[in-house]
Amino acid sequence: MSTITVSAPGKLMLLGEHAVVYGKPCIVTAIDQRMHATVTLTSEPLFHLDAPDVQVENYEKPMNILGEGDIPKGAKFVEQAVHNFLKKHPYSGGLTIRTFSDFHAQFGFGSSSASTVCVIGALAKLLNPSMEKKEIFDLSYQTVLDIQGKGSGFDIAAAVFGGTLFYVSPGTTIEPLDALELPLLIGYTGVKADTVTLINEVKKRAEKYPQDIERIYEEMASLAMRGREAVEKKDWKTLGELFDFNQGLLESLGVSSLKLALLIHSAREAGALGAKLSGAGKGDCMVALTEGNEKKSVIEALQTHGQYIEIACHAEGLRTE
Ligand code: MEV
Numbered sequence: 001m002s003t004i005t006v007s008a009p010g011k012l013m014l015l016g017e018h019a020v021v022y023g024k025p026c027i028v029t030a031i032d033q034r035m036h037a038t039v040t041l042t043s044e045p046l047f048h049l050d051a052p053d054v055q056v057e058n059y060e061k062p063m064n065i066l067g068e069g070d071i072p073k074g075a076k077f078v079e080q081a082v083h084n085f086l087k088k089h090p091y092s093g094g095l096t097i098r099t100f101s102d103f104h105a106q107f108g109f110g111s112s113s114a115s116t117v118c119v120i121g122a123l124a125k126l127l128n129p130s131m132e133k134k135e136i137f138d139l140s141y142q143t144v145l146d147i148q149g150k151g152s153g154f155d156i157a158a159a160v161f162g163g164t165l166f167y168v169s170p171g172t173t174i175e176p177l178d179a180l181e182l183p184l185l186i187g188y189t190g191v192k193a194d195t196v197t198l199i200n201e202v203k204k205r206a207e208k209y210p211q212d213i214e215r216i217y218e219e220m221a222s223l224a225m226r227g228r229e230a231v232e233k234k235d236w237k238t239l240g241e242l243f244d245f246n247q248g249l250l251e252s253l254g255v256s257s258l259k260l261a262l263l264i265h266s267a268r269e270a271g272a273l274g275a276k277l278s279g280a281g282k283g284d285c286m287v288a289l290t291e292g293n294e295k296k297s298v299i300e301a302l303q304t305h306g307q308y309i310e311i312a313c314h315a316e317g318l319r320t321e
Contacts, residue, residue: 003040004125005321008117010034010109011158012186012287012313013278015227015246018202018253019220020152020169027227028154029164029179029313033103035114036321037078039122042094047082049075051099051115063094077112081119081143088139089128097122106192107309108284110155112147116140117159121318136160136318137171150199162317166228179231179314184287185272185295186309187263187302191283198280202253216249223249240273240289247276255281262305270294270301285309 009030016026042048045063049056054074061069067083078097097119105111117140124131137160141153152169164179206213223242230239247264250256256264260277263286267275271294278287290298302308 002126003038004122005036005038006118006122006125006318007034007036007321008114008121008159008318009162009315010103010107010111010114011155012109012184012285012311013154014164014184014287015242016220016224017250017277017279017281018199018255019217019224020154020167021150021199022217023169024217024221025166025168025173025224025228026152026154027164027166027177027224027231028158029182029184030158030162030315030317031109032312032315033101033107033109034315035099035101035111035118035159037097037099037115037118037122039119039126040096041091041126042096044094045092046094047079048094048096049078049099050097051075051078053099053101053111054105076147077116077143078119080146081116081140082123084139084143084146085120085123085127089123089131091127095123107188108193108279110159113140113144113155114159116143117156117318121160125320133160133318134171137174141170148196150196158317160318162315164231164314166224175228177228177231181234182231182313183236183290183295184311184313185267185290185298185302186278186311187267187286187288187305188307188309189257189259189263189283189285190306191257191259193280193283195280198255198282202255205254213253216252220246220249236289236291237273240275243274243276243287243289244268250277250281253281257282259283259306260286263302264288266301266305267298270297272298
């Protein structure tokens with residue numbers, strides 16, 4: 001076999017963002033919007049990448065200098081992923097890679113992490129088929145840290161394992177939860193959030209108010225643990241209330257925004273069981289839980305104040321197409 005196509009899901013954080021960077025648990029769900037990669041082994045030792053979604057076309061360089069020199073922004077994760085894989089599993093040929101996505105990189109669904117997982121997953125299938133999912137996770141997480149320096153790896157866990165996970169960084173706990181019927185609705189702010197900038201902003205606040213922020217993280221950890229129970233009991237009313245608590249704490253970290261607050265409050269007023277921002281904050285998406293008749297009015301509220309994105313959660317992890 002010398003060519004393969006794989007795909008991996010994007011993600012949405014349900015509870016515990018930011019605190020998860022500091023060792024607290026979070027809950028993440030994989031979504032049915034996927035990243036895809038086709039990887040072909042070639043004989044000439046040349047790396048060739050097409051990633052049209054991030055404006056990379058016909059990008060080429062010799063295999064022996066991967067990870068060196070100027071790398072276009074859209075190629076960084078994939079090139080580093082290949083570099084990291086080949087450091088552990090040497091190979092003397094070349095590679096042609098094409099990545100393409102079901103979703104826009106602006107949504108904050110984790111396109112860089114999902115493309116990293118796709119490339120490492122495809123190389124594993126082609127060059128080392130006995131590689132375990134946990135090793136794919138570890139190599140992918142290392143790649144993200146090499147490129148962006150920070151992050152908990154929850155998005156990598158969602159891309160590799162799929163489903164809905166109770167996760168503790170750096171992958172010490174990756175526990176699947178039964179959340180097939182999670183009644184989640186998604187609103188998009190239209191604003192791109194920058195995760196590293198936001199992690200740094202929260203860090204600054206924590207330097208000024210270390211004990212207060214630690215107490216917030218502790219409380220978020222407790223919400224994630226209670227959230228795990230609520231998910232398993234399919235107690236959406238309680239999970240909605242935990243969303244609202246978590247949103248209050250994220251406000252205290254300073255990562256909400258007018259647009260997020262508008263979407264969140266209008267979803268609640270339209271009858272949502274709870275609503276919160278999802279991810280780094282100050283943009284990207286929010287999530288709302290609804291049951292029964294309220295679904296239609298919550299969707300209308302999201303459409304009025306931003307963009308409603310129709311997705312299913314609890315999607316399958318990394319898979320061969
Ligand atoms: C970003 O989507 C979520 C953060 O917790 C960062 C991370 O966990 O890597 C802010």
